[in-house]
Amino acid sequence: MASTIDTREFRTPLPNAGLNIYMRNKRRADIASFGPERTLLMVHGATYPASVVFDLAVGGASWMDHLANAGFDVWVMDLPGYGRSDRPKDMDGPADAAGPVITTDTAILAVSAVVEFICARNGLDRLNLLGWSWGTAIMAGYTQDHLARVNKLTLFAPLWLIKGTPTIGDPSGRLGAWRGVTRDEARQRWLRGVPEDAQAALIPNGVFDAFWQAAQATDPQGAAMSPPVLRAPNGVVFDAGRYWMKDAPTWDPSRIECPVLIVMGEWDADTPPSMANKIFPLLTRAKTKRLVLLGRGTHSMALESERHSLFSEVRRFLED
Numbered sequence: 001m002a003s004t005i006d007t008r009e010f011r012t013p014l015p016n017a018g019l020n021i022y023m024r025n026k027r028r029a030d031i032a033s034f035g036p037e038r039t040l041l042m043v044h045g046a047t048y049p050a051s052v053v054f055d056l057a058v059g060g061a062s063w064m065d066h067l068a069n070a071g072f073d074v075w076v077m078d079l080p081g082y083g084r085s086d087r088p089k090d091m092d093g094p095a096d097a098a099g100p101v102i103t104t105d106t107a108i109l110a111v112s113a114v115v116e117f118i119c120a121r122n123g124l125d126r127l128n129l130l131g132w133s134w135g136t137a138i139m140a141g142y143t144q145d146h147l148a149r150v151n152k153l154t155l156f157a158p159l160w161l162i163k164g165t166p167t168i169g170d171p172s173g174r175l176g177a178w179r180g181v182t183r184d185e186a187r188q189r190w191l192r193g194v195p196e197d198a199q200a201a202l203i204p205n206g207v208f209d210a211f212w213q214a215a216q217a218t219d220p221q222g223a224a225m226s227p228p229v230l231r232a233p234n235g236v237v238f239d240a241g242r243y244w245m246k247d248a249p250t251w252d253p254s255r256i257e258c259p260v261l262i263v264m265g266e267w268d269a270d271t272p273p274s275m276a277n278k279i280f281p282l283l284t285r286a287k288t289k290r291l292v293l294l295g296r297g298t299h300s301m302a303l304e305s306e307r308h309s310l311f312s313e314v315r316r317f318l319e320d
Contacts, residue, residue, distance in 0.1 A: 003028045003029065003030055003068075003069055004028070004029040004030070005026050005027070005028060005029065005065060005068045005069065006026070006027055006028070006029045007024065007025070007026050008024070008025045008026075009022070009023065009024055009025070010022075010023045010025065010117070011023070012113055012114060012117040013113065014080055014106075014109060014110050014113055015109065015113060017080065017088075017106075018086075019080045019085070019086040019087075019088065020085065020086045021077055021078070021079070021080060021085050021086075021110050021113060021114055022051065022077065022078045022083060022084035022085040023075055023076070023077050023078075023114060023117070023118075024050075024051050024055060024064070024075070024076050025073070025074070025075045026055075026064045026065065026067075026068040026074050027068055027072070027073045027074065028068055028069065028071060031071060031073075033122075034072070034073035034122065035124070036124050036125065036126045036127050036128070036151045037128070037151060037318070038071060038072050038073055039072070039073045039074075039075075039118065039122065039124060039127040039128060040067065040072050040073070040074045040075065040127065040128040040129070040130060040318065041075045041076075041077065041111075041114060041115065041118060041127060041128070041129055041130070042054050042064075042074070042075065042076045042077075042129075042130045042131075042132070042135075043076070043077055043079065043107075043111060043129075043130070043131050043132070043135040043138055043139060044076075044078070044079065044082065044083075044132055044133075044134075044135050045132050045133025045134040045135050045157075046133060046134040046168045046232065046236040046237075047168060047181060047186075047230070047232045048082075048215055048230070048232075049078040049079075049082040049083025049084070049085075049215070049218055050076035050077055050078055050079075050082075050083065050135075051076055051078055051083050051084055051218070052083065052211065052214045052215045052218065053132070053211075053300075053302060053303070054076045054302065055076060056207075056210060056211055056214055056303060057210075058204055058207050058303055058307065059204065063302050063307070063311060064076065066311050066315075067311075067315070070315055070319075072318070073122070075114070075118060077110070077111070077114045078218075079102060079107050079110050079138075080102055080106065080107075080110055080233075081101055081102040081178075081232070081233035081235075082102075082218075082232065082233070083218045084218055087231075088101045088102070088177070088233075090177040090178075091177055091178050091231060091233065092221075093177075094176070095176030095177055095178050095179065095180070095234075096174070096176040097176070097177065098176065098177040099175065099176070099177060099238075100175045100176070100177060100233065100234035100235045100237065100238035101177050101178070101233045101234065101235050102233035102235040102236070103235035103236070103238060103239055104134070104137055104138060104141060104235070104236070104239050104243075104250050106235065107134075107138045107235075108138055108141045108142050108145075111129075111138055111139065111142045112142060112146070115127065115129075115142070115146070115149055119149070125148070125149075126148060126149050126150060126151045127149070127150070127151060128150070128151050128152045128153075128154070128318055129142070129143065129150055129152075129153050129154070130153075130154040130156060130314065131153075131154070131155060131156065131158075132156045132157055132302070133156075133157050133158075133159055133270065133271055133299065134159055134236050135156075136155040136156065136157070136158040136159055136271075137158075137159050137249070137250050137251055139153060139155070140153065140155065140158075140251040140253070140256060141250055141251040143256055143258065144251055144252060144255035144256055147257050147258070150258050151258060152258055152259045152260075152261070152317065152318060153256065153258055153259070153260050153261075154260075154261045154263065154314055154317060154318075155260065155261065155262045155263070155276075155279070156263055156264065156302075156310070156314070157263075157264045157265070157268055157270070157271045157299050157301075158262055158264070158271060158275055158276050158279055159244065159271050159275065160244065160249060160271070160275035160276070160278055160279055161244055161245075161247055161249060161275070161278070162240060162244045162245045166237065166240045166244075166245070167189060167192070167269065167270045168232075168236065168237055168240070168270075169234070169237040169240075170237075171237045171238060171240050171241025171242075171245070172241065175234045175237055175238055176234060177233070177234060178231045178232060178233055178234055179231070179232055179234050179237065180222060180225065180229030180230070180231055180232075181229055181230045181232060182227050182228070182229055183212050183227075183228070186212060186215075186230070187208060189270070190203070190208070190298065190299075190300050191298075192269040192270075193267045193268070193269030193272075193298065194267045194298060195267075198267075198296065201305060202296070202298070202304055202305060203303065203304055203305070204304070204305055207303055207304075211303060215230050216228060216230060218230075219231050252282075253279055253282035253283045253284075253286075254282055254283070254284045254285055255285070256283055256285065256286050257285050257286065257287060258286065258287055259286060259287045259288040259289070259317070260283055260286045260288070260289045260290070261289075261290045261292065261313070261314065261317040262276045262279060262280060262289070262290065262291045262292065263290075263291075263292040263293075263294065263310060263313050263314065264276055264292075264293060264294065264297075264301075265293075265294050265295075265296070265297025265298050265299070265301040265304075265306075265310075266293055266294065266295050266296065266297060267296070267297060267298045268297070268298055268299045268301075269298070269299065270299040271299060273293055276291060276293075277291075290317060292313050294306065294309045294310060294313070295309075297309070297310065
């Protein structure tokens, strides 16, 4: 019998920015308190908010639900400019009316604010972190400067040095404050790199439509455009041009000391397994480290037919 899951929502300010950060928390109602080992904060990537990706029910339950049922106090956060968090005023107007907003440095400040909020609220001195895609650079960047705050670090589909044009956009031209992603572009990007004979079974029936509807619901302004788009800040594209495309990553794996799990799908065309293979040997001070390549999964494996392989690997790492 499934346990009752309590869902709570919170906001906390991004220091000196006039923006509030949205958080969602899920935990079992029958557990009174959670220690650091059972507390997890998850952050999203460059385009889609965490409240959509990590808490979209597939087959009746989201990744957050699975973790909560397993006895974790699980938190997700939407970075400023994404999802249900406040957007900078520069995102209100046309994209080309301002320069890129929400860089990796700003995202790390947001993570720091949320970590302090969770630790203060629950009386913790540390917790577990999980980042997806760009979120891996954010969580790792936070970790290297706050070693005592992080119990374990999970890097799902980690971003590293980029060869060629990033899938999220070309930083070589003039970048506006935000970029708009259409439904067709989102689907094409999802299936990029997947063998044609495997595409039909990759995403469970109805999941892409539910995902897109949930994403659009967080951005009414983008949804009202013609064609409808999901707006995403361009700070990450700007950073791709000045860091990851120039052999200058934003974080140093040798500074990470806690246990680390790197996990990804074999068909990931956004952050291919070659990136993870380059990060892994650089984690020279990590207490323990694991590198796991999962079959029949893409960059968005958390919402795919083989998602339970991903969920199991992460849970095993956190519980060991």
